[in-house]
Amino acid sequence: MSRADAVLAMTADRRDLHAHAEPGWCEVRTASLVARRLAGLGYAVRVGREVVAADRPGLPPAAELAAAYDRALAAGADPEYAALVRDGFTGVVATLATGRPGPVVALRFDIDANYGHESADPAHPAERDGYRSRVDGVHHSCGHDAHTAIGLAVAHELAAAGGPSAGEVRLIFQPAEEGLRGGPAMVAAGVADGVDVLLGCHIGVQARETGEVVAGYRRILASHKFDVRFRGRNAHAGISPHEGRNAVQAAAIAVQNLLAISRHGDGETRVNVGTIEGGETRNSVPAHALLRCEVRADDNAILGYLCDRVEEVVRGAAAVTGVEARVETAGGAAGADSTPELAAVVGRVAAGVHGVTRVRDTADFKGSDDMSSFMNAVQDAGGRAVYFGLGSRLGDVHHAPGFDVDDDALVIGRDVFLGCLRELGVLG
Structure with a gap:
């Protein structure tokens, strides 16, 4: 496929995924x-329960x-595979194995x-161009549609080349990165077992110009996602307010004090309360409230400090208002750093890719990403892992309503992955 045709095909894939977020x-x-x-394309494909563990944090209601x-089927999902990935088992792993000596190289796409x-x-x-999300309240505001389109393009080129020349290439398409849920569930299912080299990329993070590449992120922050549920007692707000126990009041106290947790002097820390819900009606003391929150740190010990403080704040808010409270885990992953030697490979490859104008050796990621789950699993087993940054002009910052990426960046991402496969000796 010519480069121009590849750009058109990847753009079409990305925009289709964007429209059906x-x-x-x-x-x-x-x-x-x-x-x-x-x-x-001839890959050995595993899906659903084969590649996603049953323990999946943050699973939506049935x-x-x-x-x-139902929405997926109406929008053209493949019925056979849809039946296998339904009910929250939406992972896909595709493999081309040669049976000849060589490394097992995995590429991960969320x-x-x-x-x-x-x-x-x-x-x-x-x-403007007609690919705005058709799913109310859901949209691709972090670029995972771009990552998936890149993964499909890599798969196409690898198959067109007759597959790897040695070892094995394993393509991992991971669900539920937002909230750090899918990575741990796929690792628990054994998806990272036997991997010698792992590569992944993120578009637009610390790289806001098309043509820029960050060869390997460092300091991907550890994070814990959690829900706080307060349970009080309803009572008439005018006649018998003293009989009630106000869960919304407890939540309000908790919000103020969660955001006031002292940051740690030994590293990066983040605290966020993302949503607050509660109450039943205007004239009743509210009996329930829910907070959805997260903490992040660049050190697992510091993350533990934040989690301990969260528990103390929640207990205090519950005690002062006389309500019950519990903290439930909704996701999370440890921190990670790219393997420097593998980042150097990415940097050398990227420098020779058409359209690349600047290569930076490294940058702090400054956020969290459950790519870290795969990275830690591979590195702990003696392998190498890298998460590189793919530069792109952005319509707005990540997770904002106007977020969008430059489709011209996609082919650069494809070519960096393919170049790394050649450099690693698994693609002729």
């Missing part, structure tokens, strides 16, 4: 079409999972979208 554990259409495409399945409403501003590229 699916949140974590609900990526039925995406996973089924990826699996069907890869099977058609009604949301069922609605996602596939999920974010909750949130996409911009309808006529100047927003997705609105």
Whole structure:
């Protein structure tokens, strides 16, 4: 396929995925079409329960999972694979193995979208060009549609080349990165077992110009995602307020004090309360409230400090208001750093890729990503792992309503992956 044709094909894939955005554990259409495409290219494909462990944190309610399945079928999902990935088992792993000596090289691509409403501003590229998300309240505001399109393009070129010349190439299409849920579940299912070399990329993080490449991120932050549920007692707000126990009051106290947790002097720390819900009606003391929150740190010990403080704050808010409270884990992953030697390979390859104008050796990621789960699994077993940055002009910052990427960056990402496979000796 010519470079121009590749750009058109990747753009079409990315915009189709963008228009049919699916949140974590609900990526039925995406996973089924990826699996069907890869099977058609001759890959050995495993999906669903074969590659995703049963313990999946942050699983949506059954009604949301069922609605996602029905919506996916109506939007053209492959029925055979959709049935295998439904109910929150939306992972895909595709392998080309030669049976000849050589490394097992895995490439990881995340596939999920974010909750949130996409911009309808006529100047927003997705609105202007007709690929704005058709799923209300869900859109690709972190670039995972781009990652998936790159993965499909790599798969196509690898198959067109007759497959790897040695060893094995394993393509991992991971659900539920948002909330750090899918990576740990796939690692627990053994997806990273036996991997010698792992590569992945993120578009636009610390690289905001098309043509820029960060050869390997460092300091991917460890993070713990959690929900706090407060349970109080209803009472008439006018006649008998003293009989009630106000869960919303407890939540409000907790929000203020969670955000006031002292940051740690030994490293980067982050605290965020993302949503607050509660109450039943205007004239009743509210009996329930829910907070969805996260903490992050660049050191697992510091993350432990934050988690301990969270527990203390929640207990204190519950005690002062006389309500019950519990903290539930909703996701999380440890921190990670790219293997320097492998980042150097990425840097050498990127420097020779058409369209690359600047290569930086490294940059702090400054966020969290459950690519770290795969990286730690591979590195702990003696292998090498890298997460590189793919530069792109952005319509807005990540997780914002106007986020969008430059489709011209996609072919650069494809070529960096393919060049690394050649450099590693698994592609002739």
